[in-house]
Amino acid sequence: MHIVYELNHEIQEEIEKIQNHLLLEVKNLSLTIERFGKGWTREHLYVIRDFHLKIHHGEVVAIVGASGSGKSLLADAILGIHPKNSIVDGMIKYENKLLTEKRRKRLRGNDILLIPQMTNALDPLMKVGKQVKTLMKQKSYQKSVKQIFQKVGLDPAVYDQIPSACSGGMIRKVFIAMALASEAKLIIADEPTNGLDDESIEEMLFQLKMLAKDNRGVIMITHDLEAAMKIADKIAVFYAGETVEVVDKKHLKKGGKFRHPYSRALWNALPQNGFIAIDSSQPSATEKLTGCSFAKQCPKATKKCNMEKPLLKEIGHDEMVRCFYAGM
Amino acid sequence: MLQILNIGKFILFRTIKFIILLFAVIVCSFLLVSYSPVDPIQSYLGAEMMVVREEQREEIAEYFGVNESKTEQFFHWLTMFLHGDLGTSLLYRQEVIVVIQERFLASFALMAISWIVSGIFGYVLGVIAGMNEGTMIDKAIKSFCFILASTPAFWIGILLLIVFSLWLGWFPIGLSMPIGMLAEEVTVWDRLKHIILPALTLSIIGISNITLHTRQKVMDILESEFIRFARAKGEEGFRLFARHIFRNTLFPAISVHFASFGELFGGVILAEQVFSYPGLGQAIVQAGLNSDVPLLLGIVAFSALFVFIGNLLADLLYYFIDLRIKNGETI
Amino acid sequence: MKNQFLSIDFDNTNYKRRVLWKIIGLVCLFLLVALSGFWIGEEQLEANMGEKNLSPSLQHPFGTDWLGRDMFFRTLSGLHLSWKVGLFAAVISTAIALTLSLLSSVNHFFDSLVTMLIDLFLSIPHLVALILIAFVLGGGVKGIVIGIAFTHWPSLTRVLRAEILQIKSAEYVHVSRKLGKSRMWIIRHHYLPQLMPQLFVGFILLFPHAILHESAITFLGFGLSPEQPAIGIILSEAMKYLTMGMWWLVVFPGLSLIGMVVIFDALGNNLRKLLNPN
Numbered sequence: 001m002h003i004v005y006e007l008n009h010e011i012q013e014e015i016e017k018i019q020n021h022l023l024l025e026v027k028n029l030s031l032t033i034e035r036f037g038k039g040w041t042r043e044h045l046y047v048i049r050d051f052h053l054k055i056h057h058g059e060v061v062a063i064v065g066a067s068g069s070g071k072s073l074l075a076d077a078i079l080g081i082h083p084k085n086s087i088v089d090g091m092i093k094y095e096n097k098l099l100t101e102k103r104r105k106r107l108r109g110n111d112i113l114l115i116p117q118m119t120n121a122l123d124p125l126m127k128v129g130k131q132v133k134t135l136m137k138q139k140s141y142q143k144s145v146k147q148i149f150q151k152v153g154l155d156p157a158v159y160d161q162i163p164s165a166c167s168g169g170m171i172r173k174v175f176i177a178m179a180l181a182s183e184a185k186l187i188i189a190d191e192p193t194n195g196l197d198d199e200s201i202e203e204m205l206f207q208l209k210m211l212a213k214d215n216r217g218v219i220m221i222t223h224d225l226e227a228a229m230k231i232a233d234k235i236a237v238f239y240a241g242e243t244v245e246v247v248d249k250k251h252l253k254k255g256g257k258f259r260h261p262y263s264r265a266l267w268n269a270l271p272q273n274g275f276i277a278i279d280s281s282q283p284s285a286t287e288k289l290t291g292c293s294f295a296k297q298c299p300k301a302t303k304k305c306n307m308e309k310p311l312l313k314e315i316g317h318d319e320m321v322r323c324f325y326a327g328m
Numbered sequence: 329m330l331q332i333l334n335i336g337k338f339i340l341f342r343t344i345k346f347i348i349l350l351f352a353v354i355v356c357s358f359l360l361v362s363y364s365p366v367d368p369i370q371s372y373l374g375a376e377m378m379v380v381r382e383e384q385r386e387e388i389a390e391y392f393g394v395n396e397s398k399t400e401q402f403f404h405w406l407t408m409f410l411h412g413d414l415g416t417s418l419l420y421r422q423e424v425i426v427v428i429q430e431r432f433l434a435s436f437a438l439m440a441i442s443w444i445v446s447g448i449f450g451y452v453l454g455v456i457a458g459m460n461e462g463t464m465i466d467k468a469i470k471s472f473c474f475i476l477a478s479t480p481a482f483w484i485g486i487l488l489l490i491v492f493s494l495w496l497g498w499f500p501i502g503l504s505m506p507i508g509m510l511a512e513e514v515t516v517w518d519r520l521k522h523i524i525l526p527a528l529t530l531s532i533i534g535i536s537n538i539t540l541h542t543r544q545k546v547m548d549i550l551e552s553e554f555i556r557f558a559r560a561k562g563e564e565g566f567r568l569f570a571r572h573i574f575r576n577t578l579f580p581a582i583s584v585h586f587a588s589f590g591e592l593f594g595g596v597i598l599a600e601q602v603f604s605y606p607g608l609g610q611a612i613v614q615a616g617l618n619s620d621v622p623l624l625l626g627i628v629a630f631s632a633l634f635v636f637i638g639n640l641l642a643d644l645l646y647y648f649i650d651l652r653i654k655n656g657e658t659i
Numbered sequence: 660m661k662n663q664f665l666s667i668d669f670d671n672t673n674y675k676r677r678v679l680w681k682i683i684g685l686v687c688l689f690l691l692v693a694l695s696g697f698w699i700g701e702e703q704l705e706a707n708m709g710e711k712n713l714s715p716s717l718q719h720p721f722g723t724d725w726l727g728r729d730m731f732f733r734t735l736s737g738l739h740l741s742w743k744v745g746l747f748a749a750v751i752s753t754a755i756a757l758t759l760s761l762l763s764s765v766n767h768f769f770d771s772l773v774t775m776l777i778d779l780f781l782s783i784p785h786l787v788a789l790i791l792i793a794f795v796l797g798g799g800v801k802g803i804v805i806g807i808a809f810t811h812w813p814s815l816t817r818v819l820r821a822e823i824l825q826i827k828s829a830e831y832v833h834v835s836r837k838l839g840k841s842r843m844w845i846i847r848h849h850y851l852p853q854l855m856p857q858l859f860v861g862f863i864l865l866f867p868h869a870i871l872h873e874s875a876i877t878f879l880g881f882g883l884s885p886e887q888p889a890i891g892i893i894l895s896e897a898m899k900y901l902t903m904g905m906w907w908l909v910v911f912p913g914l915s916l917i918g919m920v921v922i923f924d925a926l927g928n929n930l931r932k933l934l935n936p937n
Contacts, residue, residue: 350782616881635782
């Protein structure tokens with residue numbers, strides 16, 4: 001009896017560990033690009049200034065921000081495939097261990113997989129099936145790939161076609177198939193619903209949720225707050241290269257509101273909330289910011305906001321907000 | 329079926345265009361030559377001019393059609409040309425066609441070897457440079473090509489001659505086979521020894537074009553979206569190349585290399601001169617220096633054909649690639 | 660987690676200044692070589708049997724040849740000749756290119772005509788065309804200069820033609836047309852100023868090709884008589900004496916030629932960088 005109890009206890013601990021197991025933790029991530037402006041002057045682009053993120057197994061975390069705010073580069077920065085003329089700084093921990101360059105190389109395509117935005121992300125001259133097969137961990141047979149195709153709703157015959165012969169929707173399904181084939185633990189989806197009609201969006205969101213339910217972590221980078229709210233467990237709001245808020249869906253379900261003025265504005269701009277437009281211009285990437293990045297457009301801005309830079313404050317377990325007047 | 333028809337149409341159209349072009353080339357060349365201050369009789373007889381009697385001169389003049397008007401001469405020549413008779417070479421006392429045929433094989437062997445060798449080396453260098461953009465190796469390859477393009481082709485040949493034939497004695501100094509040997513006794517190895525240096529010269533010259541083109545193409549592909557994704561999947565280095573870059577860059581490289589047939593022919597002329605290699609290149613130089621008009625015109629026309637074939641093959645390759653992509657097939 | 664910064668060696672607004680200095684340096688070097696040719700007299704090129712076949716030394720930095728002539732001065736004269744030939748050929752070529760490209764902009768018919776002409780000249784290998792023209796003109800300097808001039812205009816013409824097509828479609832040209840300005844006026848005031856940079860760079864870049872081809876054709880034996888110190892001739896003559904081990908007859912003239920070609924190429928490329936801030 002004694003032994004059984006202990007075993008149970010151990011199993012319990014293991015289960016708890018896995019559930020609270022932080023998959024990815026990002027702190028103070030920054031990405032600076034060196035570029036040439038007009039007339040041969042050098043300029044620095046602060047594309048990502050201060051990014052924070054936490055994601056657990058089985059979670060969907062959405063990173064929401066306006067188009068062109070450098071969100072795609074977030075994926076590149078985490079994966080380590082950012083452009084040659086850029087520097088990445090900050091701390092990234094994967095499964096509670098520091099993510100070094102060496103480790104990242106091993107994990108790319110194995111444990112961490114990118115689902116790209118564009119359908120031209122596939123090699124135009126290679127069979128689609130072959131491109132999925134190369135990601136498979138275990139027995140990489142055509143058959144197993146075709147099985148996965150069926151699972152995501154693709155005709156197994158697609159295996160032998162090249163990308164130009166496939167529709168956009170089919171290619172997106174191929175990306176999901178890749179995620180399944182690689183058995184990656186962390187999936188980063190870059191604008192998965194961009195340019196899709198409502199039905200396709202539902203389909204895509206469903207697939208992503210299924211991936212997460214399989215004990216994976218799914219990071220969804222998007223500008224579509226509505227889509228994010230449908231499947232995300234946590235929503236990280238991204239503005240001017242910074243994380244300005246991270247909110248738990250449970251809080252919103254309970255009737256709570258977004259805490260940061262920018263997030264509120266995004267929320268208000270949704271059709272069901274009245275389509276209240278906001279001035280969505282962001283500070284240029286070359287500007288060095290003093291004070292709060294949103295101050296110029298914030299309805300609640302005070303003198304303090306213009307002079308002092310608010311830091312991310314943790315609220316509760318996994319939520320944070322970057323505002324002096326959060327929630328007010 | 330439809331594809332074959334289309335390709336056929338393509339080739340036909342190009343061939344017609346070429347024939348018109350060739351015609352223009354021939355007309356222009358003939359016009360140029362006929363207005364040149366060259367007396368065919370004098371060049372034929374050379375120093376023996378003084379000794380020849382009047383009647384004999386008349387006969388020779390008849391033979392060369394000197395007494396006909398320019399137009400008559402041209403049509404005379406044109407009809408001969410259309411019948412496959414390019415006239416008789418003054419220099420070699422043979423039919424031009426025969427001369428070209430004999431020497432073509434020698435030159436062709438030289439050009440074929442050089443084309444293949446420079447193609448392979450050029451492609452590999454281009455890929456290495458493109459994939460390592462900005463590094464020392466890339467800079468070294470770029471500089472190498474730059475300097476190579478600034479070097480007179482024949483000088484490289486002479487240097488190779490000095491080093492490998494004179495100093496090291498590994499290879500013979502010239503010609504295509506050992507002197508004094510009967511044709512039957514010449515072995516393949518003999519021929520090889522004589523062809524290596526000129527081929528090496530030609531190969532070196534032909535590298536820079538394909539290297540720089542391939543380098544640029546590789547760099548362009550590395551910027552593309554699907555490479556970003558491939559890298560996101562963890563592919564890099566040689567694997568990235570073998571999987572994705574190779575098939576996307578090989579055919580454009582070959583195509584560009586086909587289009588360099590013109591420079592290849594020019595190079596052959598110089599290489600053959602340096603190594604006294606008896607091919608078409610040497611023939612055209614001798615023809616020009618000794619006013620052998622029929623032979624000169626014949627080789628000019630032939631070189632136009634050569635350039636045409638090169639360009640045609642280059643375009644066909646691109647056409648073929650396009651076709652495959654449109655039909656959803658891999659290469 | 661800092662990643663490597665692959666920094667390019669431009670440096671703010673100093674870049675343009677550096678390019679300018681490179682250009683000035685190159686021009687000085689070139690002038691040194693070019694103008695020296697004018698001062699090399701008969702004396703330095705004279706045969707001196709007492710000093711024949713000498714390998715390089717302080718007295719004769721490039722050695723002497725089988726006639727005792729100093730190779731350094733011979734080489735310099737050769738370079739001098741090369742750039743003179745290059746100059747004539749480049750000027751004529753550029754003039755042809757400009758004329759033809761302007762002609763092609765007049766209407767569709769002329770455009771097709773010019774395009775066909777370009778195709779015609781590009782249908783046979785450069786060297787073959789050169790041999791043909793040199794032969795027809797009976798050799799001599801005239802033959803070479805004209806030969807090179809008439810084989811190098813196609814690529815520049817293509818470039819200029821493309822430029823003109825772009826300019827043609829610009830707003831201000833339409834406006835001038837509507838205002839009734841004559842074609843010549845448009846050409847002078849709109850086309851030419853825009854074309855100038857390309858024209859100039861193209862002109863400079865014609866030199867390297869011209870020089871290389873000039874050396875090739877004189878090497879083959881067309882054009883100049885064996886006494887004239889053209890680099891091609893120096894090299895072809897030198898071939899006869901290779902077995903005597905006089906490597907300096909080949910190495911130095913060749914290197915000098917390469918040097919000159921590289922100078923012009925670098926000049927042209929740097930000029931392009933300066934005039935085209937892309």
